[in-house]
Amino acid sequence: MKKLFLVSILVFFFGIQTLKAQNFSTHQVKEGETVESIAKKYYVTPSDIYTYNPDAKKGLKPNTILIIPISKANAPKVVEKRELTGFKEHKVRRKETLYSLAKEYHVDEEDIKQYNRSLYAKPLQKGDKIQIPVYKITEVVEENPDFKTYIVQPKEGKWRVAYKFGITIDQLEELNPDMGEVLQEGQELKVPNIEKDAENKVDYTYSYYKVLPKEGFYRLKLKLGLDETQLDSLNPGLKESGLKAGMILKVPYGKGSTDLVDETASYAVNLVDSISDYNEKHIAVMLPFRLNRVEFDSVNNTKRSIKTDPYLKASLDFYSGVLMALDSLKTLGISVKVDVFDTKNELSRVSSIIVENDFENMDAVIGPLISNNFEKASSELRRTNVPIFSPIGTNLNLYDNVFQTRPSDDLLKEKVVNYVKKDTSAANVLIITDSKHINTANELKNDFSRAQIIQSRKNKDGEDVNYVLVDDIKDHLKPGNNKVFLETENAGFASNVTSVLASLIQKENKEEELPEINIRLYTTNFNSAFTGDEISNEHLSKLQFSYATGSRSYSDIEPDSFVKHYARNYNITPNKWAVKGFDLTMDVVLRLVSSENLYQSVIKAPMTEYVENKFAYKKKLFGGYYNDTAYLVKYDQLNIVVVEQ
Template identity: 20%
Template sequence: MKPISRIFLFLLFISASYAISYAQENQSYFLHTIEKGQSLYSIAKMYNVTTNDIIRLNPGCDEKIYAGQAIKIPKGKESQKGETFHTIQAGETLYKLTTIYNISAKAICEANPGLSAENFRIGQVILIPLEQEQETETAQAPAEKTAIQGPVQSRCKDMHKVKRKETVFSVSREYGISEQELIAANPELKKGMKKGQYLCIPYPSATTMQPTAPKEDPYAIPPSNNELFRKSKEAPQAISTIKAALLLPFQEDKRMVEYYEGFLMAVDSLKRTGTSIDLYVYDCGKDVSTLNTILAKNEMKNMNVIFGPMHQQQIKPLSTFAEKNDIRLVIPFSSKGEEVFNNPAIYQINTPQSYLYSEVYEHFTRQFPNAHVIFIEPTSEDKEKAEFISGMKQELKSKGMSMKTVNENATKDMLKEALRSDKDNIFIPTSGKNVMLIKILPQLILLVRDTPEQNIHLFGYPEWQTYTRDHLESFFELDTYFYSSFYTNTLFPAAIQFTNNYHKWYSKDLVSKFPSYGMLGFDTGFFFLKGLSRYGSELENNLPKMNLTPIQTGFKFERVNNWGGFINKKVFFIRFTKNFELVKLDFE
C-alpha cells in the first residue's frame, strides 16, 4: 500500500473514532443554563450528581460560573425519585414530549409544578417521570385457530395519582369508566384508596378488547401547549378549615417559644376575620426518632401546612413525609437544607447564601449605577465575607464599574486618594465584624468631614443591626446602607403595635435580638395561613398577589427549578440618611 493511501486511511480512522467519541459524549450529558443565584453545589443537588461530576465535564467551572452560561450535566445519574431529565429543544412541544417518552401530559405537569405554557421554552430542564407500565392484554382467539394478533395495546389508558378526598366513584366518573372497571384494573382498591397512590386508568369497556390500536389521523393538528396545560391543571380546591402544625424543639430552645407566641397572635388575628384554623403543636426535640413518633399520628397526614423543623437532621424525613402526603412544609430557620431542590412541597424562608448574594448584587448596581467601590480589607486573613466579596467584584467587573482596595489601617489622606469626584464612592469592608467597624469608622468620619463635596457612603451586612446602638451617629453621618432579608424599626407603627400586643398577651417583652423570633412567627404564620385561606390549593399560582406588609420578614418566593420547591429571595436595603432618617428600601 502506498504511503499516501496509508496516511489517508489513518486520518479516516481517526476522524471516525472522533465522530463516534463525540456522539457518545453528546449522549452522556444534557445542558443546564445557569440562572441567577445558582451555585455548583445547588446545581449538583438538583440533578443528584456531585460537583466533581460537573467540573469533570466543564473544566474551569469550579473557578467561575455566571448566569446564562450553559454547562453539561452528566446523564445516567437518576433523580432521587428515579426519573430522568430533559432539556427542551427547538421545535419541541409538550405534546411531542408525551410521544417521545410515552407518558401523558398530565404526568409531566404533575412532575413539574413550575412548568407552564408561558415558560415552556428552549433550554428549560424538566423532570420526566417514570414511563407508565406497559402491561398488555390481548384478545383471546379460539383454541383451534391460530389467528394472527394485531398490535398490542397498553392496558392503561392513563395513570392517575390519588388526591385527598378522592373516591373510587369520583375517579371513575372523571375518566368516564365504571367503578367495576377501575377496581378490575386496580385490585388493590378492594382494600381501600390512599392519597398518593397511582391508579391504572383502563380503556372503556367498549374499546378495551380491541386487538389493534386506533390509527392516528395524519392530518390531525396536535394539541397546543396551552390546551394541554389547561387540561392537565387540577381543579382549584378551597380550604374551609386550615389544618396547620408546628413542629419545634420548645424545651430545648426558648426562641422557639417566642416564635410560637408570635404565631399564635397571627392565628388570633386571622380568626377575628373569619378564617377557620385548627392548630396542632408538637415538641419534636432534635432527634429523628421523636419526629417519626409525631409523624405516625393519624392527624398528621391531614395537615395543609407544617412549620418546622429547626434541626438540620430532621429536615429530610419531614420533607419526605410532607411530599408523600401533599402537605406544604415551611422551613423558617435553616438555609442549608438541600431538599428544596427536589421537593415541590418546601418553602425555605431563610435564603441560601448564593441566592441571597445574587439579589444583593442586583439591587446594589441598581441603587448605585454610578458607583466607585472601595473595598476595605483587614490586615488579618479574615475570609468571613470572601464569597460575598468575590461575587461582588465579579458583578462590578461585568457592569464595567470601577473599584479599588485599601487596608483597614489606611489614614484619612490615604482614603482620600482612593476617592473619585465623578462617582458615588461606596466603602465596603470585607469583614462584617464589629471590631472592623471600630477600627475604620473614625477615619471614615474624618474623611467625610474633610471632603463635604464628595458623595460618600458606607455599605455593609445584616449583622450590623446588632451594632446600631454602638455606631448610630456614625451610620447617619456616613449615609450608611446594609442589606438584610429581615428588618424592623421599633418606631414603625406596625412594630409598635405588635410589641405592645405581645406584652399584653404574655406580660413580657420580646427578646432584644435580631431577628425577633416573635415577629418571625407572626409574619410566617400570617402569610401562609392567609394565603391558604384566600387561594386554597391555588396558593402557589397566586404568590405574587400576596401583597402583605410584614412586620420584619419579607417574602418573595420563587421556585428553584420546575420540579423543586420555593426559596425566599426577599432582600431589603436599610439606609441611615444624613438627615437622621431610617429608610427601609424595598425593591419590588
C-alpha cells in the same frame, strides 16, 4: 476589482432580502432628516433605530442606509378623496362598454351611470353622447395614530405594560418621559397602537426575564438553559426581532435567579380580601422547646432555664407570635386546629412525631427551626406531599413540598449589588475586606471592574490584625461619590473601618480648595459585626450604611394592631422571633383559606406582606419553593429605613 464590486453588490442584495425576511426594512437618509423624524415616519421609537444602527448616535449623513424594524403599531390608512371639477363629453364608439370607459377615464361604472341616468334603463349604444365626470383626487391620511392611550390596571408595573405591548422598558419610558418610577392605577400611558388580540398576556405560571445589555442567545443559554429555538417558542417572533436590552422574555417558572422580573413583588396582595373557605384548617408547629431540660420546681429555676437555653427562648418567642396570629385569624372567622410538638432538637424525636401522628391530613406544617431537623421532617413528609415551611433555614433541600421562607444569602447579595449598579451617578467603588472574605471581594471586583480592593493590615506572620489606617483608604477616595463595600464578620474590624470612613467625609471648601467627598457604605453580608456595642450607629448613619435583609423593622412603620396587642398581652414589645411566628402563621393560614391549596396560592398571591416579613415564593424548576424577595434598608438619622422593596 469588478469581481469584488459584484461580491459586495450580492452581499448587500442578500442582506436586504434577509432583512425583509426578518421583519426589517431599510431607509436611505435624506438631507435634513433626523432619527426622530425617521422614527415617526416608520412608527418606531428612536431607541429602536439606535438598537440596529448604533453609529446613528454620532449623527446622520445623507445617503446612509439604516436598518428599520417593522413596527407593531397600526400604520395610518391612506385613502383617496375625490372632488368633482367638471365633465368631459364622450361619443360612444363601436364595441365600447361602461367597463372600458371606466378604465379609460379612471372612474367607476357607477360614476358614469350617476351622471347619465338613462343608462340605468338601457344599455350603452354606439353614437350615444355621455358625460364623463372629472375628479380632482387627493390622498388623505385617516386618523389612526401609531400610538394609543392605555390605562394602567391595578398592580401593573412598567415591565408588565412593556411586555404586553412588545416593547422594552426603556422604550416605554421614552414614550412616557413623565410616567414616574412607580405606575399608579388609572394612570394614562402612550403605547403602540396594536390590536387587542396581539397584546402579550402575562401568565404567572411562568417567570419573566429582563434581557441585559450585550446579552445574546449564547449567554442566555448558559444562564437560563434555553436555546434560541426554545426561547422563540415561548416568545413568538423573537428570532425575527432579535434580542434587545431591556426586552422582557417569558421563561419557564423558576429558570434563572438573576434579572427575573415580577413587579407583583412590589405590590403585596391582601389575602384578607380573598377569603373564600371558612372550613377548619389543621396545622402543626414543630419547635425545639426541649422542655425535658427545664427545671419546673420553682419559678426562678424556670426563668433561669429560659434565659440559659437559646432554643427554648427562641421557641417560646416564636410560639407567642403564633398564638397572636391565631387570635387575629379567629376575629376574621377562621378556625384553626393547631398541634404543637417539641422536637427537642433530636432527629429521632422528629421521626417519632411524624410516625405517631396523622400528618397525612395536615394542611401545613411550620418548622422545625433547626436545619437538620427540618431536613428530616421534610423528607419524611415528602411522600404525602404535605406542605412544610422552614422559618429560618437557607440552602435547604427544596423537595416539592418545601417552602423556604427566609431569602437566600445569594438573593440578599444580588439585591445590594444590583442596587449599586442601578445608581448611574459617577462613583468610585472601593471594596474593604479581611482575609476570610477575599473570595467575596473578588466576586464584587467582577461586578465592578474598576473597583480597588483594600485588605486588613497584617502582622509579621501574615495574619489579619483587623484594622486599616486612614491613609490606606484616603489615597483611594475621589472627589464626588464614593461607594464602599465592607465585607467582614469581625466586630473590631467593622468598627475600625466605619470610624475611618466617617472621618473622611468632607464638604466642599472653595477657600481651601477642598473638594466634596461623599461616602456611602454597603455590605453584601449583614451580620452581628454591624450590630454589636463596638460599632457606632452614628457612624453608620453618617455613611448611610445599606444592606439587604429578609425582614424590616416594625419601627419603620406605624405600630399596628399586632404590636399593640402583643405588648398588652405580654408586657413587652415583640422581638424578631415573635414577629416571624405571627407573620408566617398569618400567611400560611390566609393562603389556605383564599386558594385551592398552598401550591396554587403561589400563583394567586405572588407576594404578601405583614408586620416585618414579606413572602414572594418562586418554584424551583424541579423542586419546591423559595422566598424570592427582600428589603434593601439603610441607616438614616439613627433609624433603619426601607430604601427599596
